[in-house]
Amino acid sequence: MxxxxxxxxxxxxxxxxxxxxxxxxxxxxxxxxxxxxxxxxxxxxxxxxxxxxxxxxxxxxxxxxxxxxxxxxxxxxxxxxxxxxxNEYKYLGVVFTYNGNFSTHTEALSKGSGRALGKIISSIHQF
Structure with a gap:
């Protein structure tokens, strides 16, 4: 380009x-x-x-x-x-913040992985 x-x-x-x-x-x-x-x-x-x-x-x-x-x-x-x-923008799944801090991104990842883990545990308990 x-x-x-x-x-x-x-x-x-x-x-x-x-x-x-x-x-x-x-x-x-x-x-x-x-x-x-x-x-x-x-x-x-x-x-x-x-x-x-x-x-x-x-x-x-x-x-x-x-x-x-x-x-x-x-x-x-x-x-x-x-x-x-x-002040922040999500680009290709990564949250970029104005000050270069990735805490917003890591918090979002933690929440998402916590939800996924909860679903796995609930599926296991159904057996």
Missing amino acids: ELNDMNLGIGLKDSNLSILLYADDIALLAKNEKDLQQMLDKLQDWCKRWRVLINTSKSKCVHFRKSRAKPTNFEFSVGRNKLENV
Whole structure:
């Protein structure tokens, strides 16, 4: 995708990581608001060219920062549609939080595994 050619993203050793792709799920990574908006504009152009629609109601922005830092008030957009800024987002089953803490994700995993274990135990007791 042409986003890689923009040389934007986050530094990772000797290269930049700007996009994560899996099936129809896309995550854009940028160092700052300006870069992310440029990437969103480029993605919108690509999608228009290939007649692909972006579901902006499912699209969100997370400003990763230290816990005490103020969140961005930048309004990101795709075309005329504003994207919601959120403190956490679930991507491919993993909950990413603004401060890099995975406690929300591990709590969700614990609850899910507890429910599964409860079902197994109840099934065993039926014998």
